[in-house]
Amino acid sequence: MKTLLLSLMLQPGQSEFRPVTEIPASEQLPSAPLLIAAYAFVWIAVFAYVWLMWRRLGKVERELKALSARVPAKR
Amino acid sequence: MRQLFAPLVFLLMALFAFAPVYIASAPYESTMGLVQKIFYFHVPSWFAMFTAVFLCGVASVMFLVRGDAKWDRVARSAAELAFLFGLMGLVTGPLWGRKAWGVWWQWDAKLTVALLLELTFGAYLLLRSFAGPGSEKLAAGLAIFGMANVPFVYYAAHLWRTVHPTTNVVPTLVAGMRGPFWYAVLCYMLLLAALLTMRMRIEEQHADLDRLYLESDDQ
Numbered sequence: 001m002k003t004l005l006l007s008l009m010l011q012p013g014q015s016e017f018r019p020v021t022e023i024p025a026s027e028q029l030p031s032a033p034l035l036i037a038a039y040a041f042v043w044i045a046v047f048a049y050v051w052l053m054w055r056r057l058g059k060v061e062r063e064l065k066a067l068s069a070r071v072p073a074k075r
Numbered sequence: 076m077r078q079l080f081a082p083l084v085f086l087l088m089a090l091f092a093f094a095p096v097y098i099a100s101a102p103y104e105s106t107m108g109l110v111q112k113i114f115y116f117h118v119p120s121w122f123a124m125f126t127a128v129f130l131c132g133v134a135s136v137m138f139l140v141r142g143d144a145k146w147d148r149v150a151r152s153a154a155e156l157a158f159l160f161g162l163m164g165l166v167t168g169p170l171w172g173r174k175a176w177g178v179w180w181q182w183d184a185k186l187t188v189a190l191l192l193e194l195t196f197g198a199y200l201l202l203r204s205f206a207g208p209g210s211e212k213l214a215a216g217l218a219i220f221g222m223a224n225v226p227f228v229y230y231a232a233h234l235w236r237t238v239h240p241t242t243n244v245v246p247t248l249v250a251g252m253r254g255p256f257w258y259a260v261l262c263y264m265l266l267l268a269a270l271l272t273m274r275m276r277i278e279e280q281h282a283d284l285d286r287l288y289l290e291s292d293d294q
Contacts, residue, residue, distance in 0.1 A: 029173065031110035034174050035113055035170075037170055038166070039113075041163070041166050041170075042120070042163050046266065049270065057277050057280065071290055
C-alpha cells in the first residue's frame with residue numbers, strides 16, 4: 001500500500017482528461033457476479049418462504065390437534 | 076387443487092432445474108451481453124406479481140361485496156405472494172441495471188410506480204399483522220388501490236420517458252429467446268399456484284382454529 005502511494009506521488013499530476021469511446025475490458029464491471037446474485041436471490045427467497053410456510057403450517061396444525069383433543073373432552 | 080399439490084411440486088422442481096440450462100442456450104443480447112439473462116427471471120417475477128395482485132384485488136372486491144371470509148383468506152394469501160414476487164423483481168432489476176445503465180436505481184416513472192406497488196402490499200401485510208380486528212376491510216380497499224396501480228406499472232415506459240425497456244421487448248423476442256422466456260413464465264406461474272395452495276392451507280387451518288376456540292369458549 002505504501003509502495004503504491006509512493007509511486008503515485010512520484011508521478012507528475014494529470015494535466016488533461018483524454019476521452020475514449022470504449023472502456024477497456026479490464027475496467028468493465030463483470031456481468032457474471034450480478035447474474036449469479038440475481039438467480040441466487042430468487043432461489044433463496046423461494047426456499048426461505050417455503051421454509052417459513054412449513055413452520056407456520058406445522059405450528060397451526062399442532063395447535064389445532066391439541067385444541068380438537070381438548071374440545072370433545074369438555075363435552 | 077390440494078390433491079394436485081405434490082405432483083405440482085415435483086413438476087416445478089423438474090422445470091426449475093432445467094430452466095438455467097435452457098436460459099444458457101438462449102442467444103446473448105447485442106448491447107448488454109451476459110447480464111441480459113437476468114431478464115428470464117426478472118420479467119416473469121413481475122408477471123407472477125401482477126397475477127397475485129389481480130387475485131388479491133378481485134378477492135378483496137368479492138369480500139367487500141359478499142362479506143364471505145373465504146375471499147378474505149384468498150386476498151391475504153395472494154397479497155403475501157404479491158409482495159414476495161415484487162421483492163424478486165425489485166432485487167433482480169437493480170442487479171441488471173447496475174451493468175446496463177451504470178446505476179443501481181433510477182427514480183424514473185416505471186421504477187417508482189413499481190416500488191409504490193410493492194410498498195402498497197407491504198402496507199397491506201403490516202395492516203393485516205398489526206391493525207387487529209376490522210383491518211380486513213381497510214386492507215381490502217388498499218388491495219383494490221394496488222390493483223389499480225398495475226396498469227401504470229405495466230405501461231409506464233409508454234406513458235412517460237423512462238430508461239426502462241418498453242413492453243414491446245417481449246412480443247418482438249427472437250425465437251431463441253422466446254422459448255426460454257415463456258418457459259420461465261410457466262415455471263413462475265406454477266410456483267405461484269403451488270405457493271398459493273400452501274398459503275391458503277394455512278389460512279384455512281387458522282379459520283378452523285378460530286372456530287374451535289369459539290366452540291371451546293361457548294362450553
